[in-house]
Amino acid sequence: MFIPIKNTKVYEQVIEQIKGMISDGTLKRGDKLPSERDLVQQLGVSRASIREALRALDIIGLIESRQGEGNFIRESFENGLVEPLSIMFMLNESKPKEIFELRKVMEIETAALAAKRISESELEVLKDLVNKMENSNDEEIKVKIDKKFHYTIAHASGNFVIFNILNTLSTLIDAFIKDARKEILRKDKNKNTINTQHEAIYNALKEHNPGEAATVMRKHMELIDENLISSKKTVD
């Protein structure tokens, strides 16, 4: 149960109690929190403090406030890293290249993990994406296919945290580097190379060969890297 609070920095303690209840399993994903009024009574603090705590939990994406229904622990924390990572990039004036480098670092070994764990149905999804990409001439569609390709591999890693960070990075790269993805896909000299590389990645995953998966993913990332460096106007 909640424990009444007597101290300073009250809103932090409210947050700690709610986090504690998640940590020990009392509150689970999707659960409804007590009403603001009940929290005021149970914790013995002001309505303002309760509200500050709830707002903060809303901002960090831990709870969701539904109009007229109350506050709920979020079902998914999928976007929980977007805000803090983008703030970090802003505060440190990170160059997009730094963000892309983190993606590169993660994708290589994630491909190795995926090679160990990928399911037959995920392999089918990938094969379908490789075929569609080869047969498409529409850049918008190709950008979508490309994202789905990397998304599927991240998911196949079987590690939710890795999957989540890679998705966050994909969102941030789209926001920070804007049309870089499209430009890379548009260049004539890249078209065949990218298709060949995607196919090579698919084959390594199909053979469940982690070393090969990492090697071909590294080559793929290096190709994108070179393109980012050369397309100065979108990167620097």
Added chain:
Amino acid sequence: MFIPIKNTKVYEQVIEQIKGMISDGTLKRGDKLPSERDLVQQLGVSRASIREALRALDIIGLIESRQGEGNFIRESFENGLVEPLSIMFMLNESKPKEIFELRKVMEIETAALAAKRISESELEVLKDLVNKMENSNDEEIKVKIDKKFHYTIAHASGNFVIFNILNTLSTLIDAFIKDARKEILRKDKNKNTINTQHEAIYNALKEHNPGEAATVMRKHMELIDENLISSKKTVD
């Protein structure tokens, strides 16, 4: 300048304006925010909304509230990912193994980056740490040396975001896996292997050989991985 706000979800808009001012360079690290009273006037919203916004920014670590002095944009956002990542682990009931796996995925390619960029003075620090580790029998000290060794390599990657995430993971691993680090270092069969591996990593970095650095770091991570699997009581 700030723009007066007329709408719902007021605290979110206050946050967006402050973030916007960081993004466009009006507010920089260490800068003082206007007082609560000034914000109320400039933005034309209630003191409660301003406070909710400021509390939320405090919680996510963007601003720092100094008693009697006011609110400042934080100089460092180093711990900005600890809270959201630990919430993610709690909500998804992530196994410590998943956290360690993320660290493994990142450390391997980070070693490759460090091989390209490490400075002479960082190499000296690493060499000193390798020597001290070989000559120490105190587990507490060895844990500290081990942490510093990996911290230095992460720093040598020259990528602040990677450095920051690896530090966050190190903090979380210590919190979630508790004494795993010490147990691994204590085991007799590991003692020589760990020293040899640290030396091999140092040598690869000294030779500025990215491929070799990644290879030896992978072996090192695999050794730790095996130990985590075998010490069931601290991991599952």
